[in-house]
Amino acid sequence: MDFPFDVNALFPERITVLDNSLSAGRKAHGRPDPLLQISTVIDELGKASSKAQQLPAPITSAAKLQANRHHLYLLKDGEQNGGRGVIVGFLKVGYKKLFLLDQRGAHLETEPLCVLDFYVTETLQRHGYGLQLFDFMLKHKRVEPEQMAYDRPSPKFLSFLEKHYDLKSSVPQVNNFVVFSGFFQSRSVVQLRKVPPKKPEGEIKPYSLMEREVVRQEQRALPWPFIHPAGPPHSPRLLPSSPQSRSLSVGSSPSRAPLRPAAAPGTPSSQLSDSCRAKRTRPHPQGQVVFFPTLTTPKKDHVQEQASITALERKEEPQTKVSQNREEDWRRGGAAAMERGGERGGWSWTVGESRCMVQWVRQKQEYRSTRPW
């Protein structure tokens, strides 16, 4: 990928590591880093990568890099373009809190280094450039490939991992991240922590049996996305899936095709999936079953968020203060969640939004109790 400026002056090294400062390290000719040009390079690469992966929107941009603690490795070929150099590709990694299932199906809280985006210019693919980038990153981060998690890897990337690192047997997950066997052995790096299993329904401290019943009644008439299936979605076998099925993710990245677990057609789970698919494309159809959104988000308060969503699934009330203007809050929360769908198109509800959802249900119940008609 060439640019109307001197790539060699901008990025003196063959592989440049960029973080949220967007600084390319050594200053070109004693001048400060030309931020605008670096931003242009990142934005163009992000667009090209999303196009190559058929993502709805770029997941890499200068603004996103500035807003996150990710590392972006940028590879150039300094000889091309009349000696001004071209950009060959990039690899973006970052740590994420993930809830993963080990081989025995136990939930573990982890925070591995994840591959978030990876792209080599079309004309230069299969020339070993991807391997150069990946090997550089492994050394820089002092990590082994099996210790990493992969955010919805494309078929090309899976083939790449198998060819170069012999990574082929993945451990099925309910989110979009792929980990391989060996991941759960590397405890020191991954910092595994067992997540306590869900309490059986009978042991849940009800805040009010009556209110729980009301919530159940409300569910029948709740607008999307508040309706919840009778049972939790399970993690079925892996099937190749359509591009739409990416949007069913409980992870953060909806649009990459093949590896997400999908239910066999005709099963309750697949009906749920179809229903969810409809939700994503057609907001607010009344009375449909909804799959609660993401369990894997890059957010700081992710653990609380997931706990809150779990509480919600059990119809418990999260123990926090909420705003008085609940319905308005809910609307705002819904809009914010929709906007956040951006990164890989996934839905995610913050703790606040989930609270508002519960409070909104209760407010409706209070309202109705004063108006029995």
Ligand SMILES: CC(=O)SCCNC(=O)CCNC(=O)[C@H](O)C(C)(C)COP(=O)(O)OP(=O)(O)OC[C@H]1O[C@@H](n2cnc3c(N)ncnc32)[C@H](O)[C@@H]1OP(=O)(O)O
């Ligand atoms: C978490 C994520 O970021 S997933 C997104 C991954 N990115 C993409 O899918 C974007 C499009 N693809 C690419 O940009 C590149 O193919 C990359 C980044 C996946 C790999 O970079 P490359 O420079 O092509 O890799 P490199 O040359 O080192 O290795 C080649 C191997 O990668 C895999 N590979 C690369 N291109 C392809 C392809 N078109 N079809 C199938 N496999 C491919 C193969 O295993 C190939 O080995 P082979 O040629 O013997 O079959």
